[in-house]
């Protein structure tokens with residue numbers, strides 16, 4: 001490898017390490033992240049999102065049946081589980097894109113049950129989709145501008161005061177261009193969003209989600225269908241969200257990705273949260289491995305949950321006793 005390329009990579013690594021260190025100081029995660037009994041539904045020291053009794057059925061099928069879950073603030077939480085576990089449906093419910101049969105949840109202390117998706121986004125909780133949504137015939141830059149929050153130009157009173165919305169427009173465009181630079185999409189700003197590769201569209205969707213300066217970013221399979229070079233870049237972007245003080249929840253099937261960036265892992269199976277823990281520990285649990293392989297198909301999930309709680313409590317003295 002040429003000396004200048006090596007030097008450039010070393011500089012990037014050094015800068016990211018410094019950035020990471022600064023972020024860890026600015027937004028330290030409690031250690032441990034949880035309090036009381038460890039395991040499924042365990043309380044977090046500083047949760048940003050708390051969900052209770054969230055249930056959604058489709059006909060006779062129970063897609064989501066989450067008794068209790070808390071998402072740690074400033075952390076990266078991976079939501080994993082086999083196909084059909086209810087991960088996307090749970091995302092849809094928490095972000096107002098679908099309505100639960102029952103349940104409540106709070107974001108930063110604010111009750112969000114029944115609040116429509118656009119209002120939830122305004123409050124600072126945004127999401128991306130597993131399959132990138134159609135961007136219509138919009139350019140990359142215009143797609144970004146649509147992601148902005150509080151566009152005064154769209155409001156009635158502001159629309160009577162053109163200087164107000166012009167200022168707002170300028171601010172929105174400046175933010176969009178800045179984010180496009182960060183995501184290395186600046187050169188594509190005038191291209192049609194639809195003309196970009198699947199991976200680039202994932203980057204665009206993530207960048208667009210940041211237009212509203214969110215506190216909590218929920219990414220549904222951000223790495224799916226993305227080539228290895230862009231995967232690395234996407235991972236870097238996710239870590240940077242955390243470094244900027246955001247909380248991230250992402251759905252992912254690839255355990256290497258999860259191990260690489262997650263602080264915490266929530267495991268769903270058959271609509272329920274069946275395990276939680278640090279990435280290195282949670283994946284060692286035979287019950288989690290079984291959940292993936294389907295070996296628990298005929299077992300009572302309540303029993304599975306008890307087993308997991310017991311195994312965590314035994315392995316983490318500070319995590320409390322088994323229930």
Ligand SMILES: Nc1ncnc2c1ncn2[C@@H]1O[C@H](COP(=O)(O)OP(=O)(O)OP(=O)(O)O)[C@@H](O)[C@H]1O
Pocket residue numbers: 058061062063081082083084085086087088089090
């Ligand atoms: N709109 C719907 N109508 C009927 N059934 C649905 C609907 N959406 C989801 N389901 C069902 O609910 C269950 C949970 O689906 P969901 O997509 O949430 O799982 P998932 O964990 O995200 O799966 P994957 O990893 O494959 O994306 C599945 O059995 C699915 O078939």
